Amino acid sequence: MFFTKGHGTSNDFVILPDPDGELDLTPALVAALCDRRRGIGGDGVLRVVRSAKHPAGAGHAAEAEWFMDYWNSDGSIAEMCGNGVRVFARYLIANDLATPGPAGLPVATRAGVMTAVVEGETIRVRMSTPRTYAGSTATIGALTIPGLAVDCGNPHLVCGLHDGVQLAGLDLTTAPLVDKALFSSGVNVEFVEAAEDLPGVDKHVRMRVHERGSGETMSCGTGALAVGAVALREAGLTSGSVAVDVLGGRLVITCDESGAWWLAGPAVLVASGETDLVALS
Ligand SMILES: N[C@@H](CCC[C@H](N)C(=O)O)C(=O)O
Numbered sequence: 001m002f003f004t005k006g007h008g009t010s011n012d013f014v015i016l017p018d019p020d021g022e023l024d025l026t027p028a029l030v031a032a033l034c035d036r037r038r039g040i041g042g043d044g045v046l047r048v049v050r051s052a053k054h055p056a057g058a059g060h061a062a063e064a065e066w067f068m069d070y071w072n073s074d075g076s077i078a079e080m081c082g083n084g085v086r087v088f089a090r091y092l093i094a095n096d097l098a099t100p101g102p103a104g105l106p107v108a109t110r111a112g113v114m115t116a117v118v119e120g121e122t123i124r125v126r127m128s129t130p131r132t133y134a135g136s137t138a139t140i141g142a143l144t145i146p147g148l149a150v151d152c153g154n155p156h157l158v159c160g161l162h163d164g165v166q167l168a169g170l171d172l173t174t175a176p177l178v179d180k181a182l183f184s185s186g187v188n189v190e191f192v193e194a195a196e197d198l199p200g201v202d203k204h205v206r207m208r209v210h211e212r213g214s215g216e217t218m219s220c221g222t223g224a225l226a227v228g229a230v231a232l233r234e235a236g237l238t239s240g241s242v243a244v245d246v247l248g249g250r251l252v253i254t255c256d257e258s259g260a261w262w263l264a265g266p267a268v269l270v271a272s273g274e275t276d277l278v279a280l281s
Contacts, residue, residue: 008083010218010248021053027075034073060108072213080111080153082221089116111153130229156226202240218248228253
């Protein structure tokens with residue numbers, strides 16, 4: 001089957017064209033495609049399917065022709081992927097499957113319709129409004145770090161580092177321990193430290209993330225949105241911009257004067273080819 005490989009700030013995806021929703025995509029196939037030694041390798045899979053042809057997209061078919069069927073590398077399904085939407089939009093445009101209108105390019109997801117605006121190498125996406133709803137903690141070894149739960153369509157826990165704890169020193173090779181009752185469907189956990197002032201933005205932070213279903217990744221767009229929302233809230237700002245440096249580059253989160261939330265960053269397609277599904281399995 002044909003595939004394309006792409007990434008947004010090194011959050012990488014295997015993109016599978018399946019316009020009519022005919023592919024029998026299973027957790028095992030997704031995990032095999034994402035395997036970095038035996039497969040193509042990726043943090044997740046983006047299946048490109050017409051909204052009308054997917055049960056989770058059909059309700060959005062009038063607003064968005066295309067549905068991003070997102071899967072994590074372990075074969076689990078997630079509601080939303082911010083970097084994924086940016087890469088998905090790049091793929092649709094590069095393959096003449098869609099042309100952005102004056103308001104951008106709508107992409108249906110399990111968390112609703114997101115609109116992508118192309119600005120050269122950067123793709124900016126209008127995201128759903130992040131909702132901060134509880135305090136909680138994440139534990140790594142002997143270290144317990146307080147944080148805030150933020151719903152970005154998918155679940156996040158944003159933990160700010162203090163008291164000399166360094167972002168670079170955290171061991172994220174295994175999942176941080178979290179409150180399983182609060183996060184009954186799992187959670188993406190972001191760790192954040194302040195960074196030096198940067199012109200053009202109100203706040204500048206660095207983040208690492210342990211993603212539900214993918215482990216530590218180089219970047220997470222919805223994670224950056226959650227981090228940006230917490231940073232603006234802590235600064236007492238109701239609008240503004242936050243630069244979020246991830247291991248794979250920089251994302252910028254903006255809440256504009258109208259209250260709309262945006263995620264901006266690069267989105268790149270790097271390879272296309274054909275994979276042998278029999279050899280993969
Ligand atoms: N990397 C993504 C988020 C992907 C889904 C996440 N792992 C989950 O299970 O919620 C992003 O860029 O937002």
